[in-house]
Amino acid sequence: MQRILIIEDHRETREWLAGICRQAFGEPVIEEADTLARAQRLLDHDVPSLALVDLSLPDGSGLRVLERLSRQCPGTYSVVTTIFDDDQHLFRALRAGASGYLLKDQPQSSLVESLVGITGGRPPLSPGVARRILRHFHNSHGDTEPDNPLSEREEEVLTLLAKGLGRGEIADLLDMSVNTAASHTKAIYRKLNVSGRVEATLEATRLGIVNRRDEG
Known part of the structure; x- marks a missing residue:
């Protein structure tokens, strides 16, 4: 190269x-x-x-x-x-x-x-x-998955958001920059069509994301 x-x-x-x-x-x-x-x-x-x-x-x-x-x-x-x-x-x-x-x-x-x-x-x-x-x-061979628009990384960020952590704390825990944590948060809000943490948490609960990751 x-x-x-x-x-x-x-x-x-x-x-x-x-x-x-x-x-x-x-x-x-x-x-x-x-x-x-x-x-x-x-x-x-x-x-x-x-x-x-x-x-x-x-x-x-x-x-x-x-x-x-x-x-x-x-x-x-x-x-x-x-x-x-x-x-x-x-x-x-x-x-x-x-x-x-x-x-x-x-x-x-x-x-x-x-x-x-x-x-x-x-x-x-x-x-x-x-x-x-x-x-x-x-999936193209017949498997299905839940109607969840978030990526695996976004699920991790959302789970921590739902627990009340701030972007700085999320960045430290997931070994990313604060700017990256903020970008993931914005993408989560956009994909879930919500405007804040509370709405995002409710939607994550509906999709089973928070409970599933807590159990894991």
């Missing part, structure tokens, strides 16, 4: 991902884009061997980059780096051409290991993502 393009709107996260790439691949040439427009301009001039693509950008979706790379740069290895671990984002990214899907709330060492695995032919997939893919194919 001699040339890497990192598409991510947060500067600190770009620097973090660049450090992970250097640990995995030595000293590659790294280019960075904080918007969809800049990413498209960079792709007009250079073809990266690896692209790390955030799905949520200020001026559009990273899916457009994945589609362009799949169509015009088949030699580029495209990997999504995101906090979204729900089926909708995952399978839309895979359909758009992603060759891997990594969650940013993983430990840094796990992300390095996942990227190193590319050279050995192993697709970089976070463990929870791999389980979702397997579950999807099981």
Whole structure:
């Protein structure tokens, strides 16, 4: 992986991902884009061997980059780096051409290991993502699952929210940043169509999420 393009709107996260790439691949040439427009301009001039693509950008979706790379740069290895671990984002990214899907709330060492695995032919997939893919194919053969729109990580966050913990406490317990905990919380509220902790807790109880995880 001699040339890497990192598409991510947060500067600190770009620097973090660049450090992970250097640990995995030595000293590659790294280019960075904080918007969809800049990413498209960079792709007009250079073809990266690896692209790390955030799905949520200020001026559009990273899916457009994945589609362009799949169509015009088949030699580029495209990997999504995101906090979204729900089926909708995952399978839309895979359909758009992603060759891997990594969650940013993983430990840094796990992300390095996942990227190193590319050279050995192993697709970089976070463990929870791999389980979702397997579950999807099981369900396509007739299995069913509860009507629950939340990802496994979001269930963990919601369970702690229901217990009255704040975002800082949730971040510490789940080994993530406060910003990531806040992003998960917003996604939970959006998916459950609620406006606050109390409504979210009631909906989680209806779905059996809180009780199931307490028992586990």
